[in-house]
Amino acid sequence: MNPTPQSHFFAYLARMKYIVRWGLMRNTRAENIQEHSLQVAMIAHALAVIGNTLHGEQHDIGRIVTVALYHDASEIITGDLPTPIKYFRQDILDSYKALEAHAERKLTRLLPAELQDEFARVIESEHIEPAVARVVKAADSMAAYLKCLEERFAGNLEFRKAEEFLQKKLDTAAEQLPAITYFREHFLAGFSLTLDDLSHD
Numbered sequence: 001m002n003p004t005p006q007s008h009f010f011a012y013l014a015r016m017k018y019i020v021r022w023g024l025m026r027n028t029r030a031e032n033i034q035e036h037s038l039q040v041a042m043i044a045h046a047l048a049v050i051g052n053t054l055h056g057e058q059h060d061i062g063r064i065v066t067v068a069l070y071h072d073a074s075e076i077i078t079g080d081l082p083t084p085i086k087y088f089r090q091d092i093l094d095s096y097k098a099l100e101a102h103a104e105r106k107l108t109r110l111l112p113a114e115l116q117d118e119f120a121r122v123i124e125s126e127h128i129e130p131a132v133a134r135v136v137k138a139a140d141s142m143a144a145y146l147k148c149l150e151e152r153f154a155g156n157l158e159f160r161k162a163e164e165f166l167q168k169k170l171d172t173a174a175e176q177l178p179a180i181t182y183f184r185e186h187f188l189a190g191f192s193l194t195l196d197d198l199s200h201d
Contacts, residue, residue, distance in 0.1 A: 009110040009119075012076050019075050022147070025162075028154040033072045036143060043183070044068035044139035050179035051135075057179075059135060063122070068136045070123045074103035101125060138173045138180055141166055149191050 016034035048064045051057035078099055104124045108116050121127045128136075148163035174180040190198060 005112070007111055009107065012107065012110060013073060015076055016073070019072075019079060022159075026156065026158045028151055028156050031147060033075050037069055037072050039143045039146070040071060040136065040139045041065050041068040043142050044136050046183060046187075047135050047139055047142075047177060047179040050182050051177065054182065055178050060132070064132050064135050066122045067128055067132055068139055071136050071140060073107055073123055074100050077103035077106060134173075134176065138170070138177050141169050141173065142180070142183065145170060146188075146191055149188070153192050 016037065017032045019033045021031045021033060021036055045061060045065045045068075048057075048059035048061045051059055052061070101124070105120075108120045108123055111119055125133070145163065145166040148159040148166060151159040152163065170180055170184070174184075
């Protein structure tokens, strides 16, 4: 009897915890893309719920959360390219986007053939609707901004310029996604508090 063919897809995904973000920055605590992806998924879920509940939007919440979970999966292959390098020149950005698309396809091809199309819908950027990508990108920026806040409150000024950049990026994104403003107004303050402060009614 022939053994069942094995796919290495989820074994690759398990290695997301070894890909460290903010590689050029001095961190008080290292952050990997696995934990980052969970936070992005939670924030994307919140933005979609807020948009649907308070602003009459019609987000497909399940799809947004799933895309968010996998949004950095290709970095298992490409690594996390620091933003200053990625955006240094347009040709570098274009080449990285092409590499990213290749890595996304390589990942989905690791799956059994009967599953590839469904996973490609949430991993490969070319299959992700602009409205879904907009929410996930906003959540990605918000998670990065929260990292900057946490570093600043820990006394690390290394992230000051990144915080300013991300704040402006979120300001612009909020023009299309008012849920960003709601999230900032209702949830950001807690990230400056200690555990004792958070626990105090």
